Amino acid sequence: MENTHEKITVPAGQRHLSNSGGPSSRVRTEKITTSIFESEELKTQSEIHSLDIPENVTDIEKWVISLYRPSLSIDWEPMIAALKLPAVRMLVVPAEMSSVLQSESRYKMLRSAVILSKCSSNYYSPDSPMIFTRNRLNRKVELIKINLNSYYGMD
Amino acid sequence: MEWTEKQIRYIIQDMTDENPLACRALFTITNVEFTTKIPTMAVTLSKSPVLKINLEFCREHLQSENDVKAVLLHEFLHVLLLHTEKFKTSNRLLNIALDAIINSIIYRYKGMQYADFFVRFYKWEEISFLLRPKLDDDEELEDEWMNVHKKIYQGKYCADDLYELLVYLKDKINKKEARKITLLGNHDEENISDEMKVLLDGILKKMDGTSIWNKPWTRGTGEKLNTEELKIIRYKKNKWEQSTLTLLKKCLMPDKKLNNETTTHKVMLPILSSTDRRSMARFKYSGMIPISKNESTKPAQSQLANIYLDVSGSMSNEIDALISLLYHFRSYIKMPLWVFSDDVVEARFKDGKLEYESTGGTSIGPVFNHLRKNKIGKSLIVSDGYVETMTDLMLKDLRRENINVLVSANGNPQKFMDVKIPYLQLEKL
Numbered sequence: 001m002e003n004t005h006e007k008i009t010v011p012a013g014q015r016h017l018s019n020s021g022g023p024s025s026r027v028r029t030e031k032i033t034t035s036i037f038e039s040e041e042l043k044t045q046s047e048i049h050s051l052d053i054p055e056n057v058t059d060i061e062k063w064v065i066s067l068y069r070p071s072l073s074i075d076w077e078p079m080i081a082a083l084k085l086p087a088v089r090m091l092v093v094p095a096e097m098s099s100v101l102q103s104e105s106r107y108k109m110l111r112s113a114v115i116l117s118k119c120s121s122n123y124y125s126p127d128s129p130m131i132f133t134r135n136r137l138n139r140k141v142e143l144i145k146i147n148l149n150s151y152y153g154m155d
Numbered sequence: 156m157e158w159t160e161k162q163i164r165y166i167i168q169d170m171t172d173e174n175p176l177a178c179r180a181l182f183t184i185t186n187v188e189f190t191t192k193i194p195t196m197a198v199t200l201s202k203s204p205v206l207k208i209n210l211e212f213c214r215e216h217l218q219s220e221n222d223v224k225a226v227l228l229h230e231f232l233h234v235l236l237l238h239t240e241k242f243k244t245s246n247r248l249l250n251i252a253l254d255a256i257i258n259s260i261i262y263r264y265k266g267m268q269y270a271d272f273f274v275r276f277y278k279w280e281e282i283s284f285l286l287r288p289k290l291d292d293d294e295e296l297e298d299e300w301m302n303v304h305k306k307i308y309q310g311k312y313c314a315d316d317l318y319e320l321l322v323y324l325k326d327k328i329n330k331k332e333a334r335k336i337t338l339l340g341n342h343d344e345e346n347i348s349d350e351m352k353v354l355l356d357g358i359l360k361k362m363d364g365t366s367i368w369n370k371p372w373t374r375g376t377g378e379k380l381n382t383e384e385l386k387i388i389r390y391k392k393n394k395w396e397q398s399t400l401t402l403l404k405k406c407l408m409p410d411k412k413l414n415n416e417t418t419t420h421k422v423m424l425p426i427l428s429s430t431d432r433r434s435m436a437r438f439k440y441s442g443m444i445p446i447s448k449n450e451s452t453k454p455a456q457s458q459l460a461n462i463y464l465d466v467s468g469s470m471s472n473e474i475d476a477l478i479s480l481l482y483h484f485r486s487y488i489k490m491p492l493w494v495f496s497d498d499v500v501e502a503r504f505k506d507g508k509l510e511y512e513s514t515g516g517t518s519i520g521p522v523f524n525h526l527r528k529n530k531i532g533k534s535l536i537v538s539d540g541y542v543e544t545m546t547d548l549m550l551k552d553l554r555r556e557n558i559n560v561l562v563s564a565n566g567n568p569q570k571f572m573d574v575k576i577p578y579l580q581l582e583k584l
Contacts, residue, residue: 058157060165120172133162133169135220
């Protein structure tokens with residue numbers, strides 16, 4: 001039997017023997033990504049928020065308050081009412097860098113800071129407590145509310 | 156970093172919201188106390204949980220919010236893995252092994268985002284290097300040490316392998332060097348209150364143990380565990396079905412009333428047949444019609460089994476599983492199916508359910524009387540075995556080898572063994 005078989009050696013780096021699969025030229029590898037959040041039709045409400053807290057700031061809450069006035073304390077309840085925060089739960093998705101404009105006025109920065117403090121990694125809830133940390137506030141996010149009817153109509 | 160108490164509290168709140176390793180359950184009920192009595196941070200669970208934080212340590216060593224979270228997670232893991240309760244002696248070697256395992260879990264779970272603190276806090280030199288991951292530009296140490304380090308940070312030494320790691324470190328470690336290392340958190344002996352034990356059990360059930368234990372699916376009720384359990388149940392059900400089918404086939408008897416089945420006979424004829432493909436090749440080769448295999452079918456009597464199902468009170472826990480098993484094989488069962496408690500009565504499947512009337516007692520005597528009276532050759536009795544003692548008189552005129560018994564998983568086959576009736580017991584699901 002030894003003499004009747006040709007000894008086949010597989011060259012290093014070659015995974016298949018001849019006729020054991022499609023040639024590499026016919027194989028295509030593509031990374032396919034998509035996101036329903038990119039569809040403008042789906043969004044019934046959308047807001048983009050971003051902040052850039054200076055590196056030397058350690059007391060984030062104090063810095064946020066200083067956006068309003070140089071005072072050590074603030075009565076948050078009337079302030080939140082005045083800021084007219086979104087009243088419904090919204091999804092939080094990372095915003096594309098190009099679409100993010102730095103909040104120009106102190107009022108807008110303060111509003112963004114309060115909203116971001118109420119945003120967890122996935123959603124914003126008006127009832128969430130305000131958590132003033134750098135990780136939370138130093139984000140560029142888009143808050144969106146999805147029209148579920150449009151979502152099911154996408155097909 | 157000039158941390159304030161308020162800012163640290165916000166970071167704890169943020170981490171609670173983030174909920175890494177299901178730590179929320181503990182941190183939401185933990186009181187935070189800032190003190191200089193402890194060198195770093197510690198969680199005590201003796202009564203109500205208290206997270207003690209030395210603000211000076213934070214200000215000196217923690218540069219970012221992720222650093223604070225890394226130390227908090229380190230403390231949480233000490234509590235979760237019951238280190239302070241399990242190990243009653245405070246031994247430097249043990250503490251280093253515990254911290255090395257915890258830091259490696261944090262590294263695997265959160266990457267350099269959190270482990271960056273360990274890299275800054277511990278020098279890349281013998282012993283302390285075990286408490287931090289290796290950076291690309293860190294130089295290689297002794298081969299044997301590097302091997303242990305690799306095993307720890309790749310997760311080969313998990314929380315379960317502490318003993319193995321300790322045995323290795325015992326011979327290798329220089330105790331004087333070990334004393335110089337500052338360890339994070341509480342390494343003192345502590346008794347955990349019963350309420351806190353319940354809380355920790357709850358956390359363990361909620362969390363996914365991947366990258367913490369060697370077999371994470373054995374802890375908690377994560378998805379992997381559920382999948383594993385379902386697979387086991389499916390496998391056991393398959394075994395139930397296979398063993399029941401084997402037993403049922405032993406009890407099959409031709410039913411004179413039903414000619415639903417067909418039997419196939421092979422006949423050799425000089426006719427080309429699609430069932431014998433070689434005959435076509437032979438025909439093409441020789442030009443003569445060869446003798447080929449042909450099949451002929453004819454109606455045959457159905458083979459069905461007579462079943463006697465025990466529906467006594469003791470079977471109540473298992474009856475549903477057994478009925479579903481019998482329903483699966485209903486095409487093999489002669490209807491009506493017989494059920495017995497104090498007496499043998501008819502039962503029928505209706506809309507997937509078995510309908511019968513039962514008195515609730517247990518007696519197998521009426522089954523043998525029924526077999527004798529109806530001259531049933533072979534039968535299958537499904538029972539848990541909690542029946543009266545069988546006597547030779549009860550089995551008079553019956554061939555014991557023709558009576559098969561399927562004993563339920565929680566049943567006891569002893570009574571059938573005593574009278575030499577063949578039985579098969581189902582495995583527990």
